[in-house]
Amino acid sequence: xxxxxxxxxxxxxxxxxxxxxxxxxxxxxxxxxxxxxxxxxxxxxxxxxxxxxxxxxxxxxxxxxxxxxxxxxxxxxxxxxxxxxxxxxxxxxxxxxxxxxxxxxxxxxxxxxxxxxxxxxxxxxxxxxxxxxxxxxxxxxxxxxxxxxxxxxxxxxxxxxxxxxxxxxxxxxxxxxxxxxxxxxxxxxxxxxxxxxxxxxxxxxxxxxxxxxxxxxxxxxxxxxxxxxxxxxxxxxxxxxxxxxxxxxxxxxxxxxxxxxxxxxxxxxxxxxxxxxxxxxxxxxxxxxxxxxxxxxxxxxxxxxxxxxxxxxxxxxxxxxxxxxxxxxxxxxxxxxxxxxxxxxxxxxxxxxxxxxxxxxxxxxxxxxxxxxxxxxxxxxxxxxxxxxxxxxxxxxxxxxxxxxxxxxxxxxxxxxxxxxxxxxxxxxxxxxxxxxxxxxxxxxxxxxxxxxxxxxxxxxxxxxxxxxxxxxxxxxxxxxxxxxxxxxxxxxxxxxxxxxxxxxxxxxxxxxxxxxxxxxxxxxxxxx
Amino acid sequence: xxxxxxxxxxxxxxxxxxxxxxxxxxxxxxxxxxxxxxxxxxxxxxxxxxxxxxxxxxxxxxxxxxxxxxxxxxxxxxxxxxxxxxxxxxxxxxxxxxxxxxxxxxxxxxxxxxxxxxxxxxxxxxxxxxxxxxxxxxxxxxxxxxxxxxxxxxxxxxxxxxxxxxxxxxxxxxxxxxxxxxxxxxxxxxxxxxxxxxxxxxxxxxxxxxxxxxxxxxxxxxxxxxxxxxxxxxxxxxxxxxxxxxxxxxxxxxxxxxxxxxxxxxxxxxxxxxxxxxxxxxxxxxxxxxxxxxxxxxxxxxxxxxxxxxxxxxxxxxxx
Numbered sequence: 001x002x003x004x005x006x007x008x009x010x011x012x013x014x015x016x017x018x019x020x021x022x023x024x025x026x027x028x029x030x031x032x033x034x035x036x037x038x039x040x041x042x043x044x045x046x047x048x049x050x051x052x053x054x055x056x057x058x059x060x061x062x063x064x065x066x067x068x069x070x071x072x073x074x075x076x077x078x079x080x081x082x083x084x085x086x087x088x089x090x091x092x093x094x095x096x097x098x099x100x101x102x103x104x105x106x107x108x109x110x111x112x113x114x115x116x117x118x119x120x121x122x123x124x125x126x127x128x129x130x131x132x133x134x135x136x137x138x139x140x141x142x143x144x145x146x147x148x149x150x151x152x153x154x155x156x157x158x159x160x161x162x163x164x165x166x167x168x169x170x171x172x173x174x175x176x177x178x179x180x181x182x183x184x185x186x187x188x189x190x191x192x193x194x195x196x197x198x199x200x201x202x203x204x205x206x207x208x209x210x211x212x213x214x215x216x217x218x219x220x221x222x223x224x225x226x227x228x229x230x231x232x233x234x235x236x237x238x239x240x241x242x243x244x245x246x247x248x249x250x251x252x253x254x255x256x257x258x259x260x261x262x263x264x265x266x267x268x269x270x271x272x273x274x275x276x277x278x279x280x281x282x283x284x285x286x287x288x289x290x291x292x293x294x295x296x297x298x299x300x301x302x303x304x305x306x307x308x309x310x311x312x313x314x315x316x317x318x319x320x321x322x323x324x325x326x327x328x329x330x331x332x333x334x335x336x337x338x339x340x341x342x343x344x345x346x347x348x349x350x351x352x353x354x355x356x357x358x359x360x361x362x363x364x365x366x367x368x369x370x371x372x373x374x375x376x377x378x379x380x381x382x383x384x385x386x387x388x389x390x391x392x393x394x395x396x397x398x399x400x401x402x403x404x405x406x407x408x409x410x411x412x413x414x415x416x417x418x419x420x421x422x423x424x425x426x427x428x429x430x431x432x433x434x435x436x437x438x439x440x441x442x443x444x445x446x447x448x449x450x451x452x453x454x455x456x457x458x459x460x461x462x463x464x465x466x467x468x469x470x471x472x473x474x475x476x477x478x479x480x481x482x483x484x485x486x487x488x489x490x491x492x493x494x495x496x497x498x499x500x501x502x503x504x505x506x507x508x509x510x511x512x513x514x515x516x517x518x519x520x521x522x523x524x525x526x527x528x529x
Numbered sequence: 530x531x532x533x534x535x536x537x538x539x540x541x542x543x544x545x546x547x548x549x550x551x552x553x554x555x556x557x558x559x560x561x562x563x564x565x566x567x568x569x570x571x572x573x574x575x576x577x578x579x580x581x582x583x584x585x586x587x588x589x590x591x592x593x594x595x596x597x598x599x600x601x602x603x604x605x606x607x608x609x610x611x612x613x614x615x616x617x618x619x620x621x622x623x624x625x626x627x628x629x630x631x632x633x634x635x636x637x638x639x640x641x642x643x644x645x646x647x648x649x650x651x652x653x654x655x656x657x658x659x660x661x662x663x664x665x666x667x668x669x670x671x672x673x674x675x676x677x678x679x680x681x682x683x684x685x686x687x688x689x690x691x692x693x694x695x696x697x698x699x700x701x702x703x704x705x706x707x708x709x710x711x712x713x714x715x716x717x718x719x720x721x722x723x724x725x726x727x728x729x730x731x732x733x734x735x736x737x738x739x740x741x742x743x744x745x746x747x748x749x750x751x752x753x754x755x756x757x758x759x760x761x762x763x764x765x766x767x768x769x770x771x772x773x774x775x776x777x778x779x780x781x782x783x784x785x786x787x788x789x790x791x792x793x794x795x796x797x798x799x800x801x802x803x804x805x806x807x808x809x810x811x812x813x814x815x816x817x818x819x820x821x822x823x824x825x826x827x828x829x830x831x832x833x834x835x836x837x838x839x840x841x842x843x844x845x846x847x848x849x
Contacts, residue, residue, distance in 0.1 A: 244684050
């Protein structure tokens with residue numbers, strides 16, 4: 001009793017001393033689980049890194065928080081009238097880098113070439129580009145190996161650097177780990193973005209302040225004048241920091257804490273469907289599966305077995321029990337904001353154990369079989385719990401599933417190396433176009449394409465259609481091809497969609513923002529109310 | 530004497546080499562760094578190229594040999610996760626861990642000895658029994674749970690202490706210290722209690738049983754018979770004689786405080802080497818993992834070596 005009284009009496013003093021701190025009203029203290037890996041804008045094509053880069057650097061075309069493509073450093077873009085495989089971009093005039101250098105087409109040429117270099121993480125997005133040239137101080141021409149109507153979609157995360165600054169500091173090349181040295185650009189920044197890097201201690205604290213010379217002043221709310229970013233990995237600690245007011249904004253509220261955060265004073269949870277679908281992949285290509293009880297045959301090669309699994313999984317139960325309502329059951333491995341998604345495609349089959357059993361019977365597996373399911377345990381929301389629920393559901397149709405849940409660093413190589421029979425994967429589509437899904441997940445695994453297709457599925461007819469997608473300029477015809485491809489994919493059932501994830505951001509009262517489907521935060525759109 | 534020291538040093542180096550070899554053999558089971566390094570849009574070609582250039586295709590003992598050759602030249606490599614020299618990152622992070630370990634060591638020692646004496650003298654008292662019962666919590670509850678519990682009570686419910694981080698730090702020529710600011714000191718409280726609780730109960734129980742033993746000894750009885758004050762008997766005669774084993778145990782526990790810091794640092798987002806190591810494991814950041822494990826084993830081996838040498842100094846029979 002005495003102890004408690006003392007603690008309570010001390011509370012107001014201590015609080016003013018350390019919780020409120022000397023921060024002004026416009027400072028936004030932001031936390032999330034993951035830290036940016038580098039400050040080099042072309043070294044890591046990965047969510048948290050890109051988010052940090054977006055505050056400091058800018059792309060030519062930006063995808064705003066509503067998912068629309070809006071002008072950033074390019075004010076307009078259209079295919080050349082003379083040559084269909086050239087994109088002409090008009091660049092914004094009067095933009096300066098944080099160091100005072102002017103932005104022009106030579107910087108854009110330099111940056112795109114840098115992003116296309118061997119050690120860049122973004123080169124795949126620009127694989128169709130053959131040449132980038134300046135056609136004037138503020139005119140840029142991007143030449144592709146054939147008409148590429150969707151090139152602008154691929155430019156939304158490719159940041160512009162200053163050529164002079166990079167060359168003066170020896171940062172022309174993107175970080176190369178193997179070379180055993182770090183590059184200047186991994187620790188220093190010089191962008192055109194709305195925020196200037198003030199200080200950074202990796203894993204501890206990154207401070208950015210508003211750029212007084214930003215071209216967009218007056219055009220965007222720009223209510224945040226200082227951003228203090230702290231990664232907090234432990235979910236309980238992260239939520240505690242939001243509840244105590246030590247941070248104002250967290251990007252990942254764990255589903256089990258949603259009620260706690262929502263009921264707290266001065267904080268709210270804002271929610272939106274994420275551009276990420278969670279599904280299972282089935283090894284349909286192998287002659288015989290590695291870890292199953294059937295010898296000499298691959299049960300997944302039979303489409304009836306795949307169909308049986310599809311209808312034996314109770315997606316609504318997973319949504320209600322495992323995800324506590326925080327997911328949207330899916331019928332296609334294409335998230336809703338992506339072009340090519342339709343409501344009909346996303347309709348998932350009704351849960352029907354009897355029909356599934358009949359299909360198994362028909363396929364000759366009436367007595368069932370056993371198989372191993374590989375699942376990550378630290379990548380997606382409740383990933384391991386979803387797999388555990390699936391084990392029970394498939395047991396009802398005689399498939400005995402041995403669950404192997406591993407950390408992501410061990411799980412994903414299994415898919416890349418084709419060492420798994422049955423696996424979980426999540427997929428987000430940064431280009432907002434179905435081609436991205438087909439390229440990585442449906443095309444036969446070759447050197448350049450199909451690198452995430454761990455199913456062994458190979459369909460030459462489909463491959464040809466996927467390849468021709470990239471150069472189809474007639475958008476209507478292209479939409480039809482995409483629809484045909486999805487129809488084909490739905491017939492094959494090589495993937496079993498589960499659901500689309502939902503994003504939960506926790507934010508202190510007084511701030512206003514929408515939730516970005518890619519989990520990207522653009523602080524320049526944050527307003528105060 | 531000299532041969533003894535040389536032999537011990539030689540053995541220590543051998544232990545270090547074996548630890549390194551085992552570590553490198555294990556790295557293959559932690560996962561593949563290439564996937565996390567390349568991002569979603571990597572092709573099979575990229576994977577092959579990076580594996581080749583990082584030398585990940587080589588057998589583990591070759592990778593270990595390469596590491597050793599560079600390490601003896603002072604080059605610990607570049608972190609896969611942060612893209613900066615490992616030596617620099619560790620030097621940046623070490624002060625946080627050492628300060629936390631020092632504070633929790635002092636906490637464990639002070640409270641351990643005080644409570645130990647108290648429970649030994651007032652063996653049958655209510656307070657002593659309460660402390661003994663509560664100390665069971667310190668031994669039986671896992672560290673992360675204690676940490677989260679403390680955060681819930683002191684940060685969320687009472688809002689008197691911060692829930693994460695080191696507060697404001699001052700840079701003293703490459704050594705960042707939290708001792709000089711108020712927020713830095715306050716930030717130390719919860720993590721050091723979390724980290725030191727186990728050691729505290731250990732020391733407390735050790736002091737208590739040693740003390741009970743000593744209090745039964747003949748010279749204490751004799752001191753009582755001489756009519757000495759109880760306080761003098763307890764603190765001058767009894768306590769001094771209980772401290773010898775306590776000091777030995779504390780010395781050996783120092784290493785484990787630093788090693789146990791991994792969990793505490795994760796719970797409190799404490800930017801020390803423990804948190805660095807956890808992140809390195811998740812990312813399969815082999816250069817950082819290797820450097821951290823070598824650092825910890827150098828520390829353990831070093832402490833043991835010093836203890837061994839001290840025995841020689843104390844015990845003349847070993848000098849033969």
